[in-house]
Amino acid sequence: SGIGTEEARSPSSNQPLRPEPETLVFLHGYSGNCTLWLNLVWYLPKSWRIILLELPGHGESSFVPKEDYSVFGFPDILNEFIEGLCLKNFHLVGISLGAGYCYSYASKYILKSMILMCPPGTDLYPNGVTTEYLRKLDRGENLVLPLTVEGFREMMRTVLFDASMVWWLPHWIARGALDMRIPCYPNFRKSINK
Numbered sequence: 001s002g003i004g005t006e007e008a009r010s011p012s013s014n015q016p017l018r019p020e021p022e023t024l025v026f027l028h029g030y031s032g033n034c035t036l037w038l039n040l041v042w043y044l045p046k047s048w049r050i051i052l053l054e055l056p057g058h059g060e061s062s063f064v065p066k067e068d069y070s071v072f073g074f075p076d077i078l079n080e081f082i083e084g085l086c087l088k089n090f091h092l093v094g095i096s097l098g099a100g101y102c103y104s105y106a107s108k109y110i111l112k113s114m115i116l117m118c119p120p121g122t123d124l125y126p127n128g129v130t131t132e133y134l135r136k137l138d139r140g141e142n143l144v145l146p147l148t149v150e151g152f153r154e155m156m157r158t159v160l161f162d163a164s165m166v167w168w169l170p171h172w173i174a175r176g177a178l179d180m181r182i183p184c185y186p187n188f189r190k191s192i193n194k
Contacts, residue, residue: 023049023087029096029118030144031181031188033059036095051085053078055098057187069187071097075105082109091115145185149174 024044028036034052041050056077057063067077078101082090092114094102099119106114136143146152152174181188 020089021047021049023051023090025051025053025082025087025090025092027053027092027094027098027101028055028058029094029098031058031184032096035059037093053081053098055101057184063187071100071104074101075108078105079109093117094119145188146178147182149178152178 022045026034026037026041028034034054037050037052041052044050054061056067056069068074069077089112091112092102092105094100094114095117096119099116102114102116103119105111143151143155143158146155149171153169156169
């Protein structure tokens with residue numbers, strides 16, 4: 001399936017175990033990795049089981065070219081992973097693309113709850129409301145796969161809460177970020193295409 005995992009913490013042996021501890025499964029966002037969650041998990045109760053998933057083709061995880069990593073296909077891959085861990089009653093936590101996967105998973109399978117942070121947008125806004133980003137997607141422009149430094153800056157202006165901070169981004173940092181991201185684009189495209 002290509003899913004990687006890091007068990008950030010299981011209940012320690014000196015704590016009384018319940019038949020199944022509260023379990024949280026975390027899904028990071030597009031072009032991120034599971035380390036995103038490391039600072040957060042230490043604030044959660046020590047008795048909880050914390051599982052940090054590494055999405056396929058991200059971080060250190062493998063990528064299986066024939067798998068469907070789209071928001072529509074990934075829930076089946078995730079469910080196979082969940083069943084492999086024998087999880088019956090768990091919470092899904094996702095950010096960005098990971099939140100989209102959570103939402104899609106919940107539409108097909110049973111889970112205890114989900115927490116969505118910065119879920120991906122949709123063009124199904126009421127009353128025809130849209131955003132400049134969605135208009136660009138309709139024109140075939142994909143801001144999350146920039147090829148130039150200016151394209152990278154435009155992506156950052158689109159995704160940051162305070163876009164005024166992009167002006168200071170040095171050319172060499174943007175170029176370095178692109179050089180790290182561009183080789184991963186074939187994998188990333190599989191996760192955002194329907």
